[in-house]
Amino acid sequence: MRVLVTGAAGFLGRNVLLSMPHSWEVVALYRPGNTNFLSFVEKHQLMHVQPVACDLTDRYQVEQSVGLAGRSFDGCLALASNTSIPDSIERPVEDLTINAFGLLYVLENFAFDHLVYLSSGAVYIGLKGLVGPASALSPTLPYAISKLAAEHYIRAFVQHRQTLSCATIVRFFGAYGPYEPPRKLYTRLVHQFAFKRDPHFTILGDGQNYIDAMYIDDAVRALFAVLAQPPQEGVCCVDLGLGSGETVNSVVVRAAHEFGLEPQISYKGTPAEYIQFVIDPQLFTHAYGFSPTISLETGLRTLTVYLAQQERDSNQ
Structure with missing residues (x-):
């Protein structure tokens, strides 16, 4: 190939x-x-x-x-x-x-x-x-x-x-995970909740828009x-995509809870893309026999291990 x-x-x-x-x-x-x-x-x-x-x-x-x-x-x-x-x-x-x-x-x-x-x-x-x-x-x-x-x-x-x-x-x-840009939501969540142990988090917009x-x-x-x-x-x-119709607010709350915190969320500005639509993920599953298997919580934990190693490597 x-x-x-x-x-x-x-x-x-x-x-x-x-x-x-x-x-x-x-x-x-x-x-x-x-x-x-x-x-x-x-x-x-x-x-x-x-x-x-x-x-x-x-x-x-x-x-x-x-x-x-x-x-x-x-x-x-x-x-x-x-x-x-x-x-x-x-x-x-x-x-x-x-x-x-x-x-x-x-x-x-x-x-x-x-x-x-x-x-x-x-x-x-x-x-x-x-x-x-x-x-x-x-x-x-x-x-x-x-x-x-x-x-x-x-x-x-x-x-x-x-x-x-x-x-x-x-x-x-x-998607999210290793090698994503530092500005991305999931890396920010790990740094704030897992590393800093700070429950405060600012969301762009009202947090009611969907995120996959x-x-x-x-x-x-x-x-x-x-x-x-x-x-x-x-x-x-x-x-x-997942097609879950989950909001940014929900993802932030789940991330905080995974790291043992109760989030204190504030809001500012307006996001460039405000998603209010969902897909049917079963169409992809039927076509290719694929279904996602990794939960948000498991993914964030895996990303945390990667980011922690990156910080250790940069400090050497």
């Missing part, structure tokens, strides 16, 4: 690489300047992974990477993305360049039997209640617009080009299940 991974140095990318079979031939595209990614590959003895530095928004660099990595692959996990939804509001051109043009340059220069594209549940923003791939979409958030545009370009390439046989679009609702708390190991298993089962033809679109 020969696989290309874009966004390989990111949160999802690193966790995906750690789980890939060593019998696979893996080319990992990562943003130039991310020198600790090479250390990551070496530390974990990922001898089957070929790291290739490439700015996907630079057409010349993408063309050059073909000479280093080869052009044809059995599969691709397209994970590269703008990682800040709020920033997309302030810098929509940069967001579009990363999310849409970055993907287009990859599609123009490589050939895949099966592309798995990590889209986002954010495309449903503005809707309420139960949503799914058949829902009518009209997002106004720049991040969601660029993700939806990328989805349409994938459909265009499958229909009009010979270099992409089929594709699966995964509208992903998010899937631990990264479950998310990686799901992506591998998708990669292993390409659609018979054309493009398939699926939602990946």
Whole structure:
């Protein structure tokens, strides 16, 4: 199995690489300047992974990477993305360049039997209640617009080009775990409740918006299940999330209780994405035989062990 991974140095990318079979031939595209990614590959003895530095928004660099990595692959996990939804509001051109043009340059220069594209549940923003791939979409958030545009370009390439046989679009609702950015909710919860033993926590907004708390190991298993089962033809679109309809308030309270605290929550500002919709997770289960198995409490405990080790390593 020969696989290309874009966004390989990111949160999802690193966790995906750690789980890939060593019998696979893996080319990992990562943003130039991310020198600790090479250390990551070496530390974990990922001898089957070929790291290739490439700015996907630079057409010349993408063309050059073909000479280093080869052009044809059995599969691709397209994970590269703008990682800040709020920033997309302030810098929509940069967001579009990363999310849409970055993907287009990859599609123009490589050939895949099966592309798995990590889209986002954010495309449903503005809707309420139960949503799914058949829902009518009209997002106004720049991040969601660029993700939806990328989805349409994938459909265009499958229909009009010979270099992409089929594709699966995964509208992903998010994950947490090792290697996530420090600003993310779950890392903040661990630092506040487990390390500082401080029950005070500030939520952006009123905390009544939904959040999908899937631990990264479950998310990686799901992506591998998708990669292993390409659609018979054309493009398939699926939602990946818990679909629990749990609020941010509920997640914060559960996290505090897991670490033996009674939370004292305060509120400020307005979140860039206010989710009031849910998916039916059984559709993914029926299609791929996958169900998440890791609870929020177990995931937070595992993340705590990882973050504690990171702090010890940084103090040495």
